[in-house]
Amino acid sequence: MDKVRKIEDHDLDAIEVGAAILGTGGGGNPYIGKWRCRLQLRQGRRIDVIPLDELDDDALVVSLGGIGAPVVGVEKIEQGEECLRALRAIEQELDCTVDALISSEIGGANSMEPMLTAAQAGIPVVDGDGMGRAFPEMQMTTWSIYGHKSTPAAMADEKNNIVIIREARDERWVETIARANVVAMGAAAGIADAPMRGAFVKKNAIPYTITQALSLGNTVLEAQRNNQNPIQAVIAHENGKLLMTGKIIDLERHLKGGFAVGQLSIEGFGENQGELGQIDLQNEFLVFRRNGQVEVCVPDLIVVLDVDTGLPITTEVLRYGQRIAILALPSHDLLRSPEALAVVGPAAFGYHDVTFNPMERY
Amino acid sequence: MDKVRKIEDHDLDAIEVGAAILGTGGGGNPYIGKWRCRLQLRQGRRIDVIPLDELDDDALVVSLGGIGAPVVGVEKIEQGEECLRALRAIEQELDCTVDALISSEIGGANSMEPMLTAAQAGIPVVDGDGMGRAFPEMQMTTWSIYGHKSTPAAMADEKNNIVIIREARDERWVETIARANVVAMGAAAGIADAPMRGAFVKKNAIPYTITQALSLGNTVLEAQRNNQNPIQAVIAHENGKLLMTGKIIDLERHLKGGFAVGQLSIEGFGENQGELGQIDLQNEFLVFRRNGQVEVCVPDLIVVLDVDTGLPITTEVLRYGQRIAILALPSHDLLRSPEALAVVGPAAFGYHDVTFNPMERY
Numbered sequence: 001m002d003k004v005r006k007i008e009d010h011d012l013d014a015i016e017v018g019a020a021i022l023g024t025g026g027g028g029n030p031y032i033g034k035w036r037c038r039l040q041l042r043q044g045r046r047i048d049v050i051p052l053d054e055l056d057d058d059a060l061v062v063s064l065g066g067i068g069a070p071v072v073g074v075e076k077i078e079q080g081e082e083c084l085r086a087l088r089a090i091e092q093e094l095d096c097t098v099d100a101l102i103s104s105e106i107g108g109a110n111s112m113e114p115m116l117t118a119a120q121a122g123i124p125v126v127d128g129d130g131m132g133r134a135f136p137e138m139q140m141t142t143w144s145i146y147g148h149k150s151t152p153a154a155m156a157d158e159k160n161n162i163v164i165i166r167e168a169r170d171e172r173w174v175e176t177i178a179r180a181n182v183v184a185m186g187a188a189a190g191i192a193d194a195p196m197r198g199a200f201v202k203k204n205a206i207p208y209t210i211t212q213a214l215s216l217g218n219t220v221l222e223a224q225r226n227n228q229n230p231i232q233a234v235i236a237h238e239n240g241k242l243l244m245t246g247k248i249i250d251l252e253r254h255l256k257g258g259f260a261v262g263q264l265s266i267e268g269f270g271e272n273q274g275e276l277g278q279i280d281l282q283n284e285f286l287v288f289r290r291n292g293q294v295e296v297c298v299p300d301l302i303v304v305l306d307v308d309t310g311l312p313i314t315t316e317v318l319r320y321g322q323r324i325a326i327l328a329l330p331s332h333d334l335l336r337s338p339e340a341l342a343v344v345g346p347a348a349f350g351y352h353d354v355t356f357n358p359m360e361r362y
Numbered sequence: 363m364d365k366v367r368k369i370e371d372h373d374l375d376a377i378e379v380g381a382a383i384l385g386t387g388g389g390g391n392p393y394i395g396k397w398r399c400r401l402q403l404r405q406g407r408r409i410d411v412i413p414l415d416e417l418d419d420d421a422l423v424v425s426l427g428g429i430g431a432p433v434v435g436v437e438k439i440e441q442g443e444e445c446l447r448a449l450r451a452i453e454q455e456l457d458c459t460v461d462a463l464i465s466s467e468i469g470g471a472n473s474m475e476p477m478l479t480a481a482q483a484g485i486p487v488v489d490g491d492g493m494g495r496a497f498p499e500m501q502m503t504t505w506s507i508y509g510h511k512s513t514p515a516a517m518a519d520e521k522n523n524i525v526i527i528r529e530a531r532d533e534r535w536v537e538t539i540a541r542a543n544v545v546a547m548g549a550a551a552g553i554a555d556a557p558m559r560g561a562f563v564k565k566n567a568i569p570y571t572i573t574q575a576l577s578l579g580n581t582v583l584e585a586q587r588n589n590q591n592p593i594q595a596v597i598a599h600e601n602g603k604l605l606m607t608g609k610i611i612d613l614e615r616h617l618k619g620g621f622a623v624g625q626l627s628i629e630g631f632g633e634n635q636g637e638l639g640q641i642d643l644q645n646e647f648l649v650f651r652r653n654g655q656v657e658v659c660v661p662d663l664i665v666v667l668d669v670d671t672g673l674p675i676t677t678e679v680l681r682y683g684q685r686i687a688i689l690a691l692p693s694h695d696l697l698r699s700p701e702a703l704a705v706v707g708p709a710a711f712g713y714h715d716v717t718f719n720p721m722e723r724y
Contacts, residue, residue, distance in 0.1 A: 089528060093528075154528075159531040159535065160529055160530075160531050161527075161529060161530050161531055161535055161539060162527075162528040162529040162530075163525060163526065163527055163528065163539060163543075164525065164526035164528050165523075165524075165525055166451060166455075166516075166524040166525065166526050167522055167523060167524040168522075168523050168524075169521040169522050169523055173521065173523055176546050177523060177525060177543060177546050177547070179546070180542040180543055180545060180546030181525075181539060181542055181543065181546075183542060184538050184539050184541070184542030184543075185539070
């Protein structure tokens with residue numbers, strides 16, 4: 001396993017930036033997780049990232065992450081071992097030893113959670129994830145879309161409550177039950193799914209997204225250091241597209257079932273003078289409209305960056321008057337299949353009159 | 363085990379009436395459960411009730427029942443095997459075989475649930491329960507009060523969702539988590555607790571409450587048949603007391619977190635002419651006041667009967683103008699200890715200025 005990448009202290013800053021960009025406004029802030037990972041490294045523990053290809057076909061891989069409301073995460077800091085306890089509960093439930101972890105969601109805080117748990121448990125984390133971005137619900141992982149049964153799944157909070165979702169009618173019900181539990185637990189918990197085999201993960205993970213987040217973040221940080229345009233750096237790195245630059249002139253945002261839901265209006269400036277942009281959000285940015293016409297939608301990534309620093313702005317810190325750049329980044333093909341679009345396409349978010357068109361076609 | 367009582371078809375009607383009286387307004391309606399039990403008997407299965415004293419000290423006994431909102435139970439009928447699936451989930455979780463069942467709550471619908479599950483599983487049910495009445499929450503059983511740890515507890519719904527509460531910070535948290543899950547499951551589920559040993563059950567169950575419900579119900583039915591006063595029959599059978607007869611002149615009732623909460627005002631008639639009665643309710647009737655003074659409160663039983671038929675009126679069917687008799691029945695000593703009063707006394711329901719005085723003292 002000489003292809004294992006050992007995560008270094010400074011890598012964490014880059015992953016933080018890259019993962020936040022891939023969060024498309026949601027997924028929670030990776031900042032606290034970064035510092036927990038850093039503490040692990042400074043205490044002599046390791047965060048080893050295995051290339052997806054190097055995974056044994058028979059390896060038992062557990063997808064895990066934090067679950068909760070990002071807006072609560074701002075004030076209620078995790079105790080730090082929620083995901084580790086969830087992992088141990090799965091091992092106990094199935095009387096097995098897990099070989100490696102993988103992130104359910106690279107976008108946002110759950111980029112860090114599996115690395116933290118990996119360091120705590122002394123096992124590696126796989127280079128990939130189940131979303132390639134952030135999505136609000138658990139059934140929206142490629143694991144669930146391509147046939148993995150998440151149950152038994154284990155949830156743990158900071159109060160030593162442990163819940164096993166032993167069986168569920170379908171993956172949507174795992175989400176429903178997990179959501180009810182995390183609300184009871186105080187809106188922050190760790191959740192670990194039933195193990196997957198390495199062969200399944202190799203086929204169905206969004207590949208190499210830790211490396212992607214690291215490299216993307218480094219690109220932005222480097223552009224900042226060299227006084228280059230970080231927005232152009234993101235676009236070039238991700239084969240993305242600049243949709244609009246402008247100022248937030250209206251922001252409607254409310255909490256609905258633990259999710260931040262609302263709409264953002266942007267008055268274009270510069271080349272976009274005279275244009276009106278609109279972004280619908282449900283934790284993540286879902287749909288971008290220009291002058292009332294849908295141009296980009298889920299599962300493609302709609303990213304909002306500060307126009308000056310190039311740093312991502314998440315839904316919970318959006319505010320009137322911010323000057324932003326709106327980017328579209330292509331989603332992975334695993335999210336664009338008919339099976340995937342049924343779960344993460346616009347209709348899955350209630351947009352029954354919006355058809356997904358890959359952003360490249362515009 | 364020749365002291366086992368075999369429940370007969372006609373016993374079920376009596377248990378229904380007795381259990382509804384002991385429900386003190388809550389606990390849900392035993393009617394559907396009665397018919398499910400009856401169907402089991404008619405299909406040749408048995409409901410065997412073991413005397414508490416006959417239980418082996420080492421027997422594994424599981425307390426189970428339905429959990430949900432009585433007001434939902436009126437419209438959403440259980441599929442009928444929720445508790446059986448919860449029982450099987452506990453057996454699987456702990457790799458054990460359960461010897462006998464016991465009701466968590468004799469008052470209301472959960473008088474029938476363990477008998478139904480016992481018939482389905484082919485094991486007996488113990489003559490006793492964990493409340494001797496109905497209470498709204500799970501930590502209010504004598505098992506929880508006297509030191510049994512309910513976890514792991516298993517919940518099952520009609521959609522094949524199964525959740526295990528593996529560990530909880532304390533018994534209050536088992537309730538919190540179970541409540542969140544049952545709401546997600548559609549407000550009706552079966553729940554089975556971690557097994558207890560026979561020795562513990564013998565010491566801590568409210569004893570012989572199936573026999574009590576059966577005998578109480580028979581007393582009422584017999585009084586009705588003989589044109590005697592069923593209200594006096596209830597009072598005599600339970601060492602109770604008639605608090606007031608009167609007419610409901612005001613009823614304030616709303617749903618709060620799945621519970622029916624409110625207050626009932628009664629204008630006395632007959633011997634109580636000129637008196638104003640008030641009953642506070644949270645699913646169950648909790649506090650009775652006469653002319654503003656608290657006279658009876660939890661854990662003692664406040665029972666509302668139709669003044670003409672002597673049949674109990676539950677909180678969800680209370681209405682303006684009903685002519686009722688209000689009775690107080692003494693609670694069992696196991697509910698009157700300091701440990702018990704901390705969990706099921708007036709303060710536990712938010713009445714910090716009300717002191718429990720056993721009803722006999724009035």
